[in-house]
Amino acid sequence: xxxxxxxxxxxxxxxxxxxxxxxxxxxxxxxxxxxxxxxxxxxxxxxxxxxxxxxxxxxxxxxxxxxxxxxxxxxxxxxxxxxxxxxxxxxxxxxxxxxxxxxxxxxxxxxxxxxxxxxxxxxxxxxxxxxxxxxxxxxxxxxxxxxxxxxxxxxxxxxxxxxxxxxxxxxxxxxxxxxxxxxxxxxxxxxxxxxxxxxxxxxxxxxxxxxxxxxxxxxxxxxxxxxxxxxxxxxxxxxxxxxxxxxxxxxxxxxxxxxxxxxxxxxxxxxxxxxx
Ligand SMILES: NC(=O)c1ccc[n+]([C@@H]2O[C@H](COP(=O)([O-])OP(=O)(O)OC[C@H]3O[C@@H](n4cnc5c(N)ncnc54)[C@H](OP(=O)(O)O)[C@@H]3O)[C@@H](O)[C@H]2O)c1
Numbered sequence: 394x395x396x397x398x399x400x401x402x403x404x405x406x407x408x409x410x411x412x413x414x415x416x417x418x419x420x421x422x423x424x425x426x427x428x429x430x431x432x433x434x435x436x437x438x439x440x441x442x443x444x445x446x447x448x449x450x451x452x453x454x455x456x457x458x459x460x461x462x463x464x465x466x467x468x469x470x471x472x473x474x475x476x477x478x479x480x481x482x483x484x485x486x487x488x489x490x491x492x493x494x495x496x497x498x499x500x501x502x503x504x505x506x507x508x509x510x511x512x513x514x515x516x517x518x519x520x521x522x523x524x525x526x527x528x529x530x531x532x533x534x535x536x537x538x539x540x541x542x543x544x545x546x547x548x549x550x551x552x553x554x555x556x557x558x559x560x561x562x563x564x565x566x567x568x569x570x571x572x573x574x575x576x577x578x579x580x581x582x583x584x585x586x587x588x589x590x591x592x593x594x595x596x597x598x599x600x601x602x603x604x605x606x607x608x609x610x611x612x613x614x615x616x617x618x619x620x621x622x623x624x625x626x627x628x629x630x631x632x633x634x635x636x637x638x639x640x641x642x643x644x645x646x647x648x649x650x651x652x653x654x655x656x657x658x659x660x661x662x663x664x665x666x667x668x669x
Contacts, residue, residue, distance in 0.1 A: 397456030398425035401433045415543035453478040469667035491656040493608030494526040504528040521545040556653045
């Protein structure tokens with residue numbers, strides 16, 4: 394089973410490296426290309442056996458599972474480029490949220506899936522969000538999820554919930570890291586604790602919190618109740634957060650969905666321009 398990658402930027406290389414390091418794939422089971430070929434050549438140096446292809450067409454023609462890991466605006470030209478080389482029995486995976494399954498099914502013969510990864514997959518953790526087109530057969534889904542399981546927890550999602558699920562799973566690490574940085578910065582500014590020391594404690598805290606909330610079996614509410622006793626110091630901090638954060642996260646969800654809607658309009662126009 395050969396797995397192909399078009400696009401080895403940030404997320405394409407996260408997936409390739411995670412698949413190899415987890416043992417899900419051997420490097421000689423991977424063929425990849427990228428617009429700037431030096432990026433994929435660097436991966437091939439690090440993982441001998443990984444095959445560098447000179448074109449998208451070559452990757453599409455040579456693999457059983459194809460991951461397309463380019464930015465949304467680059468999808469229409471890539472699809473136009475590879476359409477004649479794809480095959481009906483091939484599993485074709487888009488990792489981008491605003492490109493719709495139907496748009497890919499309209500222009501490619503393969504079995505289409507959308508899999509939204511997360512940077513957390515680099516450490517074989519976090520979710521991969523799986524959305525399947527109608528052509529995906531039960532054995533295709535088993536094959537794909539068997540590939541994803543060593544690097545993540547595959548979670549099936551309805552396409553209508555792609556954006557909000559991506560906010561939680563893929564943007565979430567950046568949102569949480571941002572909040573953590575704010576906490577660290579305040580600790581340093583207010584008390585003079587060395588930055589590195591504060592950062593190490595805060596990062597270990599986030600790791601432990603994640604474990605408690607997953608394999609530790611606690612829900613967010615249960616965890617809060619374990620730490621915050623009424624009238625205690627944590628509760629004081631939580632009261633302030635409740636007051637100050639207000640509807641910030643509601644606004645955050647609205648703004649990601651607004652950008653998503655704008656992206657979808659642009660992509661539809663680009664599909665019309667490239668693929669009549
Ligand atoms: N970053 C995340 O955490 C994350 C999470 C989930 C999903 N995603 C999705 O993953 C996709 C890729 O994001 P990214 O962060 O990996 O972006 P990125 O770092 O910019 O990588 C995109 C890669 O695609 C290559 N490319 C562009 N056009 C191409 C073409 N015609 N043929 C071959 N390669 C081409 C680019 O090559 P060059 O080197 O020439 O620019 C670049 O290396 C996006 O759709 C994003 O929505 C990202």
